[in-house]
Amino acid sequence: MSRLQLKGVGKSYGATKALRHADLDIEAGEVHVLMGSNGSGKSTLSKIVAGSVRPDTGEILLDGKPVSITGPQAARRLGIAIFYQELSLAAHRTVAENICLADLPSRGVFVDRTALEARAAKYIALFDGVTGDDFSPDAVVQDLRADQRQLVEIMKTLAGEASVLIFDEATSALDRAQVERFFEILRDLKRQGRSIIFISHRMDEIFAIGDRATVIRDGEIVGSRQIAGTTPAEIISMMVGAQEETATVADAAPARPAGPPVLSVRGLTGPGFSDIGFDVRAGEILGFGGLHGQGQSAVLRALFGANSPTAGSVELGGKPLHPKNPRATIRQGVAYVSGDRSRDGVVSGRPILENVMPIHYLRERMMLANPSALAAKALPALQALKTKFAGLGHPISSLSGGNQQKVVIARWLIDRPAVLLLDDPTKGIDLSAKADLFSLIRKLAGEGMGIVLYASEDAELLDNADRILVFNGGAIRRELTGAARTRFNLYQAAYEAA
Amino acid sequence: MSAVTALLRQPLVVALILIAGLLWLGETLSPGFASGQQILRLLIVAALLGIVAAGQNLVILGGREGIDLSVGGVVSLSAIIAGNLMAGDNAGIPLAILACVVAGAFFGLLNGIGVTLLRIPPLVMTLGMLGVLQGLLVVVRQGIPSGRAAPALADFVSRTFLFGLPGILWLWVVIGLVMAFLLNRTVFGHRIYAIGSNEQAAFMAGVPVKAIRIALFVLSGVFAAITGICLLGYSGSSFANVGEQYMLASIIAVVFGGTPLSGGKGGYTGTMAGAFLLVILQSILTTVNIDESGRQMVFGATLLVLMLFYGRGRSMRA
Numbered sequence: 001m002s003r004l005q006l007k008g009v010g011k012s013y014g015a016t017k018a019l020r021h022a023d024l025d026i027e028a029g030e031v032h033v034l035m036g037s038n039g040s041g042k043s044t045l046s047k048i049v050a051g052s053v054r055p056d057t058g059e060i061l062l063d064g065k066p067v068s069i070t071g072p073q074a075a076r077r078l079g080i081a082i083f084y085q086e087l088s089l090a091a092h093r094t095v096a097e098n099i100c101l102a103d104l105p106s107r108g109v110f111v112d113r114t115a116l117e118a119r120a121a122k123y124i125a126l127f128d129g130v131t132g133d134d135f136s137p138d139a140v141v142q143d144l145r146a147d148q149r150q151l152v153e154i155m156k157t158l159a160g161e162a163s164v165l166i167f168d169e170a171t172s173a174l175d176r177a178q179v180e181r182f183f184e185i186l187r188d189l190k191r192q193g194r195s196i197i198f199i200s201h202r203m204d205e206i207f208a209i210g211d212r213a214t215v216i217r218d219g220e221i222v223g224s225r226q227i228a229g230t231t232p233a234e235i236i237s238m239m240v241g242a243q244e245e246t247a248t249v250a251d252a253a254p255a256r257p258a259g260p261p262v263l264s265v266r267g268l269t270g271p272g273f274s275d276i277g278f279d280v281r282a283g284e285i286l287g288f289g290g291l292h293g294q295g296q297s298a299v300l301r302a303l304f305g306a307n308s309p310t311a312g313s314v315e316l317g318g319k320p321l322h323p324k325n326p327r328a329t330i331r332q333g334v335a336y337v338s339g340d341r342s343r344d345g346v347v348s349g350r351p352i353l354e355n356v357m358p359i360h361y362l363r364e365r366m367m368l369a370n371p372s373a374l375a376a377k378a379l380p381a382l383q384a385l386k387t388k389f390a391g392l393g394h395p396i397s398s399l400s401g402g403n404q405q406k407v408v409i410a411r412w413l414i415d416r417p418a419v420l421l422l423d424d425p426t427k428g429i430d431l432s433a434k435a436d437l438f439s440l441i442r443k444l445a446g447e448g449m450g451i452v453l454y455a456s457e458d459a460e461l462l463d464n465a466d467r468i469l470v471f472n473g474g475a476i477r478r479e480l481t482g483a484a485r486t487r488f489n490l491y492q493a494a495y496e497a498a
Numbered sequence: 499m500s501a502v503t504a505l506l507r508q509p510l511v512v513a514l515i516l517i518a519g520l521l522w523l524g525e526t527l528s529p530g531f532a533s534g535q536q537i538l539r540l541l542i543v544a545a546l547l548g549i550v551a552a553g554q555n556l557v558i559l560g561g562r563e564g565i566d567l568s569v570g571g572v573v574s575l576s577a578i579i580a581g582n583l584m585a586g587d588n589a590g591i592p593l594a595i596l597a598c599v600v601a602g603a604f605f606g607l608l609n610g611i612g613v614t615l616l617r618i619p620p621l622v623m624t625l626g627m628l629g630v631l632q633g634l635l636v637v638v639r640q641g642i643p644s645g646r647a648a649p650a651l652a653d654f655v656s657r658t659f660l661f662g663l664p665g666i667l668w669l670w671v672v673i674g675l676v677m678a679f680l681l682n683r684t685v686f687g688h689r690i691y692a693i694g695s696n697e698q699a700a701f702m703a704g705v706p707v708k709a710i711r712i713a714l715f716v717l718s719g720v721f722a723a724i725t726g727i728c729l730l731g732y733s734g735s736s737f738a739n740v741g742e743q744y745m746l747a748s749i750i751a752v753v754f755g756g757t758p759l760s761g762g763k764g765g766y767t768g769t770m771a772g773a774f775l776l777v778i779l780q781s782i783l784t785t786v787n788i789d790e791s792g793r794q795m796v797f798g799a800t801l802l803v804l805m806l807f808y809g810r811g812r813s814m815r816a
Contacts, residue, residue: 121555215724304702306701306702325701326701326702326703326704327704327705327706330703330704331704338702343696343698343699344698344699344702345699345702346696346697346699347691347692347693347695347696347700348696348762350688350691350692350762351697354688354691354692357688358688358689358692358700358703358704358705359703359704361685361688361689361703362703362704365685366685367676367685367686367689368683368684368685369682369683369684370689371683411703424584466798
């Protein structure tokens with residue numbers, strides 16, 4: 001009998017179906033791998049099992065009995081534990097306290113420190129020898145390195161002594177020895193008859209630890225395979241989908257004559273990426289591909305000066321560029337559009353006009369803001385993107401998401417930058433706005449601008465980029481050019497061993 | 499009907515209605531309260547508050563919990579510097595003004611540096627600065643009242659200068675126009691709103707966030723210094739903690755005028771109305787024989803009630 005069964009489980013966010021009618025069986029004593037590209041529904045599925053998301057439809061059976069997982073607390077009582085991709089540690093508390101956080105041993109109203117330390121010691125001992133320097137039960141989590149924090153999160157998940165354990169990208173920061181030890185522990189849990197749901201983007205890990213793999217695509221379960229009887233190529237084919245297996249680049253992106261390099265990056269290293277090197281030529285759209293969070297955004301932000309690189313050199317149009325802060329890079333002709341427009345782009349509550357002008361103010365070193373003169377600059381930029389708005393004086397928050405993003409992009413069109421960095425610019429905007437945006441981007445490239453496009457939607461990359469650099473683990477793993485720009489190659493490179 | 503409710507949502511309109519209402523109330527309580535001469539006197543007192551509130555307004559607009567609690571200390575310091583430098587002589591006025599403005603700018607600069615470069619929360623930084631200033635005043639004056647206003651300064655504050663209004667009211671009008679121009683028609687003004695509304699987005703658009711925030715604190719110090727000089731002209735000589743009342747009052751005037759403490763929206767026109775409103779309220783409380791401590795209680799309660807209506811927007815969402 002299956003340990004955990006999902007029958008017809010579905011979840012929608014508005015019009016987006018994150019998960020449709022998912023059927024899944026997890027056996028006792030197996031490591032069950034979930035595979036799928038960005039936004040395919042893996043995380044939604046694991047959150048439903050862990051109780052942090054309530055499904056709209058379907059039922060969940062635990063040991064054959066229907067259960068209602070009403071929240072994280074309920075999941076814990078049912079014996080389900082989850083490792084969260086976004087770590088859920090209390091930064092100012094000690095390692096020992098964090099490990100026992102979900103169920104602090106107590107004596108009356110007081111925390112029983114002796115019991116707490118004894119329990120934590122048991123889980124810390126599992127990783128004896130691979131935890132690295134300065135790791136102790138009394139260490140404060142905030143002072144630990146990223147890999148050590150991830151180990152604490154793993155220990156915390158193990159401390160739940162659950163019968164179903166979900167590890168959502170639990171190995172991303174770990175080194176080889178730590179991963180080996182973690183896998184030994186997982187094998188031990190398997191022998192005890194516990195069930196493990198394992199999500200990872202490293203194909204080698206999946207084949208090292210998994211018993212079965214289930215592939216999810218666009219919120220639908222494509223199928224399951226025994227790991228022993230499959231190959232990485234088959235798994236990738238399942239993720240890509242049969243109809244697109246042979247699809248090459250659309251005609252929409254014909255090879256453009258490549259101009260001289262406008263942006264040259266060499267050995268760029270910083271938080272989240274290392275030794276990045278590439279050239280962007282005038283008139284070229286260079287794509288950044290790969291799974292979410294493999295350093296693409298971090299590199300673009302570093303080039304813009306939003307976070308400081310620690311090493312490497314950058315040249316813009318043959319002149320050295322020191323990305324100290326956005327102010328400095330904007331003056332030299334760098335433009336950056338963030339996908340997180342409410343954080344990085346929109347000054348909400350202020351008029352559309354003021355949201356279009358800041359780059360012009362800076363590049364022209366302006367002091368006075370004469371509305372009619374500014375409107376003459378702003379209108380053509382907004383019209384180039386087919387922005388729909390009632391008046392320049394209306395607050396930007398009165399616009400739809402797509403139009404807000406157009407306003408944010410329009411601010412770069414008044415004074416032409418030499419290079420345009422697009423950091424997943426279409427996140428959460430409607431299809432027609434996307435189409436307007438990409439037609440503009442292709443037009444700008446045609447006029448000789450160098451463009452770097454990171455898109456979490458692979459179709460956007462395949463349709464628009466002349467070249468694609470695939471990121472994995474903070475480094476560029478592969479370059480796809482010409483006819484090699486296929487979805488299959490993109491996935492294969494993205495899932496290769498880091 | 500909906501046009502009326504929309505109008506009532508405008509803090510400036512509300513403030514003007516309240517001003518009319520309070521003047522009527524004052525007239526009822528004590529006939530002659532709303533006479534022309536009396537209103538002129540109230541406006542002069544309101545100008546003193548309104549000028550220091552201009553600086554407070556700028557700091558609050560800049561967001562990130564921006565607030566300047568040290569303004570009262572700067573007003574006192576400025577009144578004392580001015581009183582001692584001019585010592586009742588018109589010839590000392592230019593030097594006195596220069597010294598006061600420099601002192602105000604200096605303490606504003608310290609506030610700005612503490613808040614931006616040292617990352618001390620504005621509440622803590624400016625409260626600490628207020629403590630420093632109060633201590634400094636005790637050391638400098640050793641409790642003895644000193645300094646006298648120059649006759650020209652006293653005339654500037656209370657004698658008719660043009661069209662029946664004294665110079666200080668003209669100064670207030672000019673400051674009001676300059677503030678409106680600064681906030682609406684200059685790049686600096688747009689950048690103030692931008693950092694107050696979304697600092698991260700402003701940074702990503704190349705706005706020099708720290709420099710602007712420092713400038714706001716410097717301006718607040720300068721405006722407080724100007725109020726200090728005028729206050730000397732109003733009262734003739736500087737006495738103990740003459741500016742103390744301006745800390746709470748300037749914040750209330752700003753919030754009354756429709757600038758929420760979370761920053762990023764509002765303007766100075768409302769603050770001017772707020773300052774006048776507050777002075778009328780204060781005068782009514784005096785008329786019905788409520789003493790200083792009672793008035794402080796009413797002011798504090800007023801601020802809390804205002805926060806219920808206007809102040810919470812941002813913090814509730816976060």
